[in-house]
Amino acid sequence: MPRVVVDVMLKPEILDPQGQAVANALPRLGVSDVASVRIGRRIEIEFTGEPDLDRAREIADKLLANPVIEDFTIRLVEADETADARS
Amino acid sequence: MTARVGVVTFPGSLDDGDAARAVRIAGAEPVRLWHGDPDLHGVDAVVLPGGFSYGDYLRCGAIARFAPVMETIVDAAQGGLPVLGICNGFQILCEAHLLPGALTRNQHLHFRNRDQVLRIESVGTAWTNVFQPGQEVLIPVKNGEGCYVADTATLDQLEAEGRVVARYVGGNPNGSQRDIAAITNAAGNVVGIMPHPEHAVEALTGPSLDGLGFFTSALKHLVGAPA
Numbered sequence: 001m002p003r004v005v006v007d008v009m010l011k012p013e014i015l016d017p018q019g020q021a022v023a024n025a026l027p028r029l030g031v032s033d034v035a036s037v038r039i040g041r042r043i044e045i046e047f048t049g050e051p052d053l054d055r056a057r058e059i060a061d062k063l064l065a066n067p068v069i070e071d072f073t074i075r076l077v078e079a080d081e082t083a084d085a086r087s
Numbered sequence: 088m089t090a091r092v093g094v095v096t097f098p099g100s101l102d103d104g105d106a107a108r109a110v111r112i113a114g115a116e117p118v119r120l121w122h123g124d125p126d127l128h129g130v131d132a133v134v135l136p137g138g139f140s141y142g143d144y145l146r147c148g149a150i151a152r153f154a155p156v157m158e159t160i161v162d163a164a165q166g167g168l169p170v171l172g173i174c175n176g177f178q179i180l181c182e183a184h185l186l187p188g189a190l191t192r193n194q195h196l197h198f199r200n201r202d203q204v205l206r207i208e209s210v211g212t213a214w215t216n217v218f219q220p221g222q223e224v225l226i227p228v229k230n231g232e233g234c235y236v237a238d239t240a241t242l243d244q245l246e247a248e249g250r251v252v253a254r255y256v257g258g259n260p261n262g263s264q265r266d267i268a269a270i271t272n273a274a275g276n277v278v279g280i281m282p283h284p285e286h287a288v289e290a291l292t293g294p295s296l297d298g299l300g301f302f303t304s305a306l307k308h309l310v311g312a313p314a
Contacts, residue, residue, distance in 0.1 A: 014191065017193070
């Protein structure tokens with residue numbers, strides 16, 4: 001069953017303290033060449049029937065993301081497909 | 088006739104009892120409202136209390152916005168019903184688009200609880216009319232996601248229209264833009280505040296009695312409002 005993946009990210013101009021905390025911790029791992037880290041949220045939706053991108057977009061816009069501070073993207077993936085393979 | 092002020096309980100609300108008590112101490116009759124019941128039972132004003140509605144599992148206030156009681160409150164608020172959102176209630180009001188902007192993780196990522204000085208910037212709202220402009224009050228703050236953000240145009244508009252209701256003084260506990268602690272809608276009947284006035288209504292349990300002014304303001308507003 002294909003699923004709809006919604007990726008929610010804070011808008012670039014909104015401070016991401018979680019990402020910043022991770023970025024600040026990286027030198028302790030010996031990583032010194034990372035300029036910034038932004039942390040978002042990935043949501044996977046499986047419809048009971050055919051995946052409906054319009055419905056998914058509405059769900060994302062009204063509930064999953066707060067458009068005041070967040071952007072989101074929507075895409076269709078096969079259940080056995082990894083996110084890496086798509087990107 | 089005693090004013091009736093509704094206090095909504097969502098699953099995860101934890102300051103609803105304190106809010107109801109503050110309403111009673113201020114001289115009104117508290118009416119407990121349930122999130123799943125769209126009926127406001129004829130109340131004259133509504134308080135959305137602090138806590139973690141629906142566990143805040145998605146985003147603070149994001150799910151509470153769709154509670155049956157909120158559908159009614161949004162309509163009533165647009166019609167002039169005084170609504171005060173405290174902490175989680177403020178987050179719900181933003182998610183419901185009754186107030187602009189959003190509340191995000193505290194800039195330093197730490198939960199903050201302390202007694203906080205605020206400066207009352209606007210006394211033209213249903214919830215602040217008993218204060219003096221510029222009056223400083225001492226009210227507890229306790230939040231993990233209390234950082235108020237909005238785009239520059241919105242912030243400028245809030246300032247220009249006198250809709251910044253209170254600002255943090257003596258240190259900003261969460262990184263809120265322009266030290267904003269409370270804002271109001273254009274009509275002045277809906278106010279969202281991050282600190283907790285309901286915890287400053289009795290000498291035994293609070294740092295001051297300053298919080299009472301928010302609740303007595305609503306009563307004064309209702310007396311002056313057309314029936």
